[in-house]
Amino acid sequence: MKHLLSTRDLARDDAIRILDIAEDMSEVSTREVKKLPALRGKTVVNLFFEDSTRTRISFEAAAKRLSADVINFSAKGSSVSKGESLKDTAQTLAAMGADGVVIRHPASGAPQVLAQSDWIDAGVVNAGDGTHEHPTQALLDAFTMRRRIHGTASRGKALDGVSVVIVGDILHSRVARSNLWLLRTLGAEVTFVAPATLVPVGADTWPATVSFDLDATLAAVRPDVLMMLRIQSERMNAAYFPNAREYSRQWGLDDERLALLGPDSIVMHPGPMNRGLEISAGAADSAQSTVLEQVANGVSIRMAVLYLLLSGEREAHA
Ligand code: NCD
Numbered sequence: 001m002k003h004l005l006s007t008r009d010l011a012r013d014d015a016i017r018i019l020d021i022a023e024d025m026s027e028v029s030t031r032e033v034k035k036l037p038a039l040r041g042k043t044v045v046n047l048f049f050e051d052s053t054r055t056r057i058s059f060e061a062a063a064k065r066l067s068a069d070v071i072n073f074s075a076k077g078s079s080v081s082k083g084e085s086l087k088d089t090a091q092t093l094a095a096m097g098a099d100g101v102v103i104r105h106p107a108s109g110a111p112q113v114l115a116q117s118d119w120i121d122a123g124v125v126n127a128g129d130g131t132h133e134h135p136t137q138a139l140l141d142a143f144t145m146r147r148r149i150h151g152t153a154s155r156g157k158a159l160d161g162v163s164v165v166i167v168g169d170i171l172h173s174r175v176a177r178s179n180l181w182l183l184r185t186l187g188a189e190v191t192f193v194a195p196a197t198l199v200p201v202g203a204d205t206w207p208a209t210v211s212f213d214l215d216a217t218l219a220a221v222r223p224d225v226l227m228m229l230r231i232q233s234e235r236m237n238a239a240y241f242p243n244a245r246e247y248s249r250q251w252g253l254d255d256e257r258l259a260l261l262g263p264d265s266i267v268m269h270p271g272p273m274n275r276g277l278e279i280s281a282g283a284a285d286s287a288q289s290t291v292l293e294q295v296a297n298g299v300s301i302r303m304a305v306l307y308l309l310l311s312g313e314r315e316a317h318a
Pocket of ligand 1: 054
């Protein structure tokens with residue numbers, strides 16, 4: 001594996017391998033000395049053209065736990081705000097000897113452009129591009145589901161037959177897209193629930209069921225996993241629903257809906273949460289919520305991905 005740009009082209013065996021390596025990495029994170037020498041002497045650049053806290057620090061922690069040197073480059077306050085192009089930025093990073101580039105960009109496809117260019121020969125990890133994909137988020141979500149469902153017997157397992165309901169702002173969500181492809185590859189069933197205005201054109205061709213009615217879906221599907229998505233106001237240039245109260249009433253996870261879920265169902269959210277809008281505080285903090293596990297597992301998944309992309313194996317392919 002040279003780059004990780006999307007979950008769409010990830011083979012089932014490769015996906016399971018990443019999850020299994022992340023299991024090993026999570027053991028490292030429980031040690032007193034949380035460090036492996038695997039990427040000593042390598043340089044990882046976090047290239048963030050969009051605001052982010054948890055994803056950036058998660059990649060930073062992952063790279064540092066593998067002993068890589070980390071350079072954080074955020075577009076605000078950099079030459080990018082002076083009009084420097086992606087090409088010039090990439091060539092600058094190449095001249096500095098970057099081995100890996102973790103890129104978040106508001107334009108869908110930017111990581112692909114970087115990976116396919118001859119500006120830089122680094123391994124590229126997509127950390128979220130526009131509304132397109134966010135592959136490490138989907139991998140950490142799958143890892144979290146697998147652990148809750150299979151426990152200590154997770155290694156080697158997929159998610160066959162697991163029912164996952166993903167609710168909310170599908171239109172703007174790269175998390176929803178990356179999850180769809182990966183979950184299907186791992187054998188799970190996916191249902192999207194959203195107001196019609198937040199379902200993208202073309203979703204009817206996706207390998208998922210689309211519904212506009214949360215209560216009917218919860219009653220019919222009785223999901224193993226209920227994933228709530230953030231309302232992405234920063235990407236909204238129009239009114240997609242009447243108001244916040246109405247949204248919560250119809251599509252939010254409130255305490256009554258939480259009580260209707262089976263005791264083994266889990267509640268997920270990629271963060272950052274709008275408490276009181278798409279998820280109530282009670283649901284977010286409940287025993288069924290995996291929100292903090294997702295954050296912890298994110299470091300293990302990113303360690304696994306950086307390890308696969310940047311450790312010795314990569315030179316053999318070059
Ligand atoms: C997600 C993202 O940026 O796509 N968040 C994240 O990675 N922490 C989801 C979101 O912003 O709603």
